[in-house]
Amino acid sequence: MLDIVRAADPDYASLQHVYGATGAPAAILRPRTAEEVVQALAAAQETGGELAIRSGGHGISSISTNVGGTVIDLGRLDGITRLSDTMVRLGPGAHWGHVAQELYPWGLAISSGDSGDVGVGGLGTTGGIGLMGRSHGLTIDRLRSAQLVTADGALHRVSASEEPDLFWAVRGAGANVGIVTSFEFEAAATPVVAQATIVYQLNDAAEFLERWGDLVEHSPREISAFLYIGAGAVPFAQATVVFASDDADAARVALAPFTELPGMTGQRAQIVPYAAVPLTTDAPHTGQQRAFTHTGLADHLDRDVSRGLGQLLAEGSTQMVQIRSAGGAINDVPPDATAYAHRHQNFSVTAIAAGDSPRFAAAWEPVHALMTGMYLSFESGRDPGRIVEAFPPDTLSRLRAIKAEWDPAGVFSQNFDVTRPSSETAL
Numbered sequence: 001m002l003d004i005v006r007a008a009d010p011d012y013a014s015l016q017h018v019y020g021a022t023g024a025p026a027a028i029l030r031p032r033t034a035e036e037v038v039q040a041l042a043a044a045q046e047t048g049g050e051l052a053i054r055s056g057g058h059g060i061s062s063i064s065t066n067v068g069g070t071v072i073d074l075g076r077l078d079g080i081t082r083l084s085d086t087m088v089r090l091g092p093g094a095h096w097g098h099v100a101q102e103l104y105p106w107g108l109a110i111s112s113g114d115s116g117d118v119g120v121g122g123l124g125t126t127g128g129i130g131l132m133g134r135s136h137g138l139t140i141d142r143l144r145s146a147q148l149v150t151a152d153g154a155l156h157r158v159s160a161s162e163e164p165d166l167f168w169a170v171r172g173a174g175a176n177v178g179i180v181t182s183f184e185f186e187a188a189a190t191p192v193v194a195q196a197t198i199v200y201q202l203n204d205a206a207e208f209l210e211r212w213g214d215l216v217e218h219s220p221r222e223i224s225a226f227l228y229i230g231a232g233a234v235p236f237a238q239a240t241v242v243f244a245s246d247d248a249d250a251a252r253v254a255l256a257p258f259t260e261l262p263g264m265t266g267q268r269a270q271i272v273p274y275a276a277v278p279l280t281t282d283a284p285h286t287g288q289q290r291a292f293t294h295t296g297l298a299d300h301l302d303r304d305v306s307r308g309l310g311q312l313l314a315e316g317s318t319q320m321v322q323i324r325s326a327g328g329a330i331n332d333v334p335p336d337a338t339a340y341a342h343r344h345q346n347f348s349v350t351a352i353a354a355g356d357s358p359r360f361a362a363a364w365e366p367v368h369a370l371m372t373g374m375y376l377s378f379e380s381g382r383d384p385g386r387i388v389e390a391f392p393p394d395t396l397s398r399l400r401a402i403k404a405e406w407d408p409a410g411v412f413s414q415n416f417d418v419t420r421p422s423s424e425t426a427l
């Protein structure tokens with residue numbers, strides 16, 4: 001029988017909130033199987049009201065809980081199963097840190113993101129810019145099939161040959177077309193990597209960023225590099241640089257230029273299981289990390305982008321800027337192959353603030369103007385106009401046609417609804 005948790009139940013307090021928001025749903029439905037997800041969706045539709053779909057509860061826009069509505073919590077669908085040499089089946093409720101830990105003894109890994117607490121469901125339906133991205137592509141680029149419940153309550157297996165339109169949409173805009181109940185990924189035989197943590201003092205942030213961008217773009221594809229910069233007059237930055245191989249000599253050569261950038265104040269590099277790379281805390285969700293972010297994708301950290309970011313860091317309303325490498329294998333995939341269409345940019349750029357102030361929005365705007373796309377998983381703003389940044393015109397029209405066929409009533413409209421009117425001025 002479908003488990004329904006309400007406010008009076010003992011489990012409610014541990015399920016009502018997510019990472020970035022507190023919530024007080026009227027009912028939290030906790031399916032154990034795909035068939036129970038079908039039942040949960042039917043129950044939610046019968047009840048009406050606000051609906052939230054939750055896998056790991058780490059969505060930046062914090063829409064996987066609500067007040068007074070229904071949450072379908074997929075946390076119990078957290079299986080991690082090896083199907084063959086490299087194929088694995090993952091439940092949406094599994095967390096990427098646990099996936100990495102399970103895959104390690106099998107000699108496998110899947111590039112996900114820097115947080116091991118992120119759920120398979122949210123990241124696996126949107127993109128996955130990870131610390132082996134330049135080597136292995138986006139997480140969704142390794143997806144070979146999925147099982148999905150559509151708005152009419154039907155269960156589908158989707159792949160390149162089964163419901164290919166839905167399979168295309170799931171890889172970048174999955175939240176718009178249904179609830180994914182399992183994913184089959186082709187993992188990579190890269191269980192061990194070199195990981196460097198490097199700290200810099202940025203006396204001239206703009207100059208540093210230009211050099212950082214150039215270095216990352218010209219590094220071998222085994223290198224993926226994330227940079228986290230704390231704002232201030234003289235910002236400090238911490239980098240996580242991964243060389244996706246256990247070849248220590250090659251790693252040493254590839255990592256050395258990162259230690260030669262100006263302002264390096266400390267560094268540590270080691271050969272580690274990939275499972276040690278995503279930071280996994282398993283902390284309970286209490287709405288502890290409200291995020292106010294703006295984000296975009298940049299072709300290059302050229303002079304203008306770097307100067308813009310330097311000014312943003314000095315302006316005062318931004319707490320942190322995160323720069324994740326994209327490019328490499330991510331850009332080998334044709335833009336029309338998946339609903340995530342941004343296949344020419346080399347960097348994801350995200351600004352984080354303590355509050356969603358007009359000042360923060362204004363400070364972001366000069367950088368925003370230089371962006372050439374958007375990865376919607378890093379955006380906490382809910383302006384429907386930004387849809388055109390996430391999905392270029394051809395992608396958006398195809399998505400709208402698929403949505404009209406599979407979700408005409410807009411059951412799955414919570415997460416960057418592609419049917420919402422937008423300014424249609426694509427970047």
Ligand SMILES: Cc1cc2nc3c(=O)[nH]c(=O)nc-3n(C[C@H](O)[C@H](O)[C@H](O)COP(=O)(O)OP(=O)(O)OC[C@H]3O[C@@H](n4cnc5c(N)ncnc54)[C@H](O)[C@@H]3O)c2cc1C
Pocket residue numbers: 018019052053054055056057058059060061062063064074092112113114115117118119120121122123125126127128129130174175176178179180181324377378414415
């Ligand atoms: C600390 C932190 C670090 C991060 N780092 C990275 C990173 O390095 N790279 C990266 O790419 N992303 C990163 N992210 C973003 C992350 O990928 C997204 O926030 C993702 O949506 C979280 O997935 P979740 O399942 O935990 O989210 P949830 O909050 O459970 O879900 C978010 C939304 O996704 C949709 N969704 C979830 N599950 C399903 C499903 N099974 N079927 C259909 N739709 C579904 C729903 O609309 C849901 O409301 C990070 C986020 C955080 C908080």
